[in-house]
Amino acid sequence: MDLLEQLSLGTILADGAMGTMLHARGVGFDKCFDELNLTNPAAVADIHREYIEAGAQLIITNTFGANRYKLKKHGFEDDVTEINRAGVELAKRAVAASFKNIFVAGDVGPLGVRIAPYGRVKPEEARAAFAEQVKALADAGADLIVIETMSDLYEIQEAIKASKQTCDLPVVASVTFTRDDRTLLGDEPMKVARTLRDAGADVIGVNCSGGPxxxxxxxxxxxxxxLDGKFWVKPNAGWPEQVGGRIMYPADPEYFGDYALAFREAGASIVGGCCGTTPLHITAMKKAFETAPVFVAESISILAEDEMLDEPAEQPTQLAQKLSAGKFSICVEMDPPRGLSTHKLLAGASLLYDAGADVINVADSPMARMRMSAWAVCDLVQRKIGVETTLHFPTRGRNLLRVQGDLLAAHALGIRNVFVVMGDPTSIGDYPEATDNYDLVPSGLIKLIKQGFNTGVDHSGTSIGQPTNFFVGAALNLCPQDMDNEVKNLHRKIKAGADFFLTQPIYRVDDGPKLIEAYEAKHGKLDKPILAGILPLVSGKHANFLHHEVPGVFIPDEARERIESAGEGGAKVGVELAVELIQNIKSWASGIYIMPQFHRYDMVAEIIEAVK
Structure with missing residues (x-):
């Protein structure tokens, strides 16, 4: 039987990693593994024999990098035909010695260069390089061609074309994916499968990537x-880790044995292993197949769509999970630096995180002053400190193109919490002559994110490839001069899809209940979490300035008198006032949003520790 006839009878078992086994024999990763077909054929043949003895029904030649581009890096570009022919002959001799019917797959990997439109190598040049390798493999007697570990659909389509034009052997086309279940160029599995089918692949594959x-x-x-496709699956033995200078893979053989059956039941025609797998993994998979009931391909039942796609690409943010669980959350605002140095900012973020802050909020050009990009700061804080961030996202100064591009950039950096706000007018900042036009008000941007990007489309309705996963906050004033207008704005933001609200600073316990009651009298229960703004007072002068000169801030006489009478101990009283207020608002607030003054992160850390 040829391969396709065999697959109609049921799932067959392929081999495991070649590179892992060669490296275990002392071959460095800087060496040309393919050239060993000529200089150390015994090592390659021994690995083939081990996999055959383990139960593999299909073995892959040691030719993964045997194309003219990759071989050129080692000075062997003139030996393409010889290396590929030797690879097939070694595998066929190992099969002949076993007296078993085993398929020999001619292995074709990526060229190691980018092809157009993402590189300078033209499609016809790539096709010629693939055709050169495929011809050598087919002429040497390979039973099928395996094109594997591809991440570029343009490249793999050229490889399939080259194979179909050069020989009449069955073609397996296999792609590798990143941790987010997308290819390196962002293509999702269903698109990949359809593309490979349409390109003429006889078997559609996924290999390498993560674990089973x-x-x-x-x-x-x-x-x-x-639905009617044949599928090839060869996972790595989990995500690799570097331990003591060695590359280690966590998934053991028994774990692979369990998954072999799961792959078969999900419709895989060929199952094997990739990086990190050994003959022990193949033995475990064979044992699993032999001890489980015989499974015929025709009996496979296709799962319903909701069952197949029921695993979300991402979990909700930590902030979203905590608020959903009704846990009191603590967010702290930080301003980006005005220059290049981020040392003080990161030190402050580390102090706040250690004290118990759940999220660091990063303001964007506060008071319209030029500062480092807020996305960059969010990225730095998340990577270096390990604490989740919320990106302040003002609509002012951004047109529709920039708004959407900036959102995609933030998502690509791993930022998922965004706080939508109008932003400060440029007239009050460093560059009063700068334009501050905008296409969207905050409620419009919230709608764009929640009803557009989070469903996978942009403002025009065009697909962005995959949905984003933003958790969106909006601004709320708990002590407005016009209560009716604030209630109207709040309702508009809720209808647009706002997930939570951050308020301006408050100093009176009853500010929240007053607005909540006004809202619920018109629109029913307010079921969105509110994080009350807390701006710790530092001195009597500071308190008087905020009370008399900052719109929307009302500090009770008693609080101003306490901090004024404290003199030099004003900061200590400021902490006490903040802690007392926080304890008293827990009945209606889901958390707090602390705004440190004058970079007094020590005061904020003290407040957090007191209310935790």
Whole structure:
């Protein structure tokens, strides 16, 4: 039987990693593994024999990088045909010695260069390089061609074309995915499966990537996209880790044995292992197949779409989860630096995180003053401190193009919490002559994010490839001069999709209940979490300035008198006042949003520790 006839009878078992096994024999990763077909054929043949003895019904030649571009890096570009022919001959001799019917797959990997439109290598040049390798493999007697570990759909389509034009062997086309279940260029599994089918692949594959769990999820999506397709699955033994200078893979053989059955039941025609797997993994998979009931391909039942796609690409943010669980949350605002140095900012963020802050909020050009990009600061804080951030996202100064581009950039950096706000007018800042035009008001931007980006489309309704996962906050004034207008704005933001609200600073316990009662009298229960703004007072002068000169801030006489009478101990009293206020608002507030004054992060840390 040829391969496709065999697959009609049921799932077959492929081999595991070649590179992992060669490296275990002392071959460095800087060496040309493919050239060992000529200089150390015994090592390659031994690995083939081990996989055959483990139970593999299909083995792959040691030719993954045997194309003219990759071989050129080692000075072997003139040996393409010889290296590929030797690779097939070694595998076929190992099969002959076993007296078993085993398929030999000619292995074709990526060229190692970018092709147009993402590189300078023209499609026809890539196709010629693939054709050169495929011809050598087919002429040497390979039973099928395996094109594997591809991340660029343009490149793999050229490889499939080259194979179909050069020989009449069955073609397996296999793609690798990143941690977010997308290719390196952002293509999702269902699109990949359809593209490979349309390009003429006989078997659609997924290999390398993460461990078995991820590839089972991807296989289900691919199977859903191409219901009558045949599928190849070869996962890594988990995500690799560097331990003591060695690359280690966590998934053991027994774990692979369990997943072999899951792959088969999900519709895989060929199952094996990729990086980190060994003959022990293949033995475990064989044992699993032998001890489980025989499974015929025709009996596979396709899972319903909601069952197949029921695993979300991302979990809700930590802030979203905490607020949903009704846990009191603590957010702290920080301003980006005005220059290049981020040392003080990161030190402050570390202090706040250690004290118990749940989220660091990063303001964007506060008071319309030039500062470092808020996205960059969010990225730095999340990577270096390990605490989740909320990006302040003003609409002022951004047109529709920039708004949407900035949102995509933030999402690509791993930022998921955004606080939508109008922003300060440029007239009050460093550059009063700068334009501050905008296309969207905050409620419009909230709608764009929640009803557009989070569903996978932009403002025009065009697909952005995959939905974003933003958790969106909006501004709320708990002590407005016009209560009716504030209630109207609040309702508009809720209808647009706002997930939570951050308020301006308050100093009176009853500010929140007054606005909540006014809202509920008109629109029913307010079921969105409110994080009350807390701006710690530092001195009597500071308190008087805020009370008399900052619109919307009302500080009770008693509080101003206490801090004024404290003299040099004003900061201590400021902490006490903040802690007392926080304890008294917990009946209606879901959390607090602390705004440090004069970079007094020590005061904020003291407040957090007191209310935790």
């Amino acid at each position: 769990s991820q590839l089972l999820r991807i296989l289900k999506q691919m199977k859903h996209a191409v």
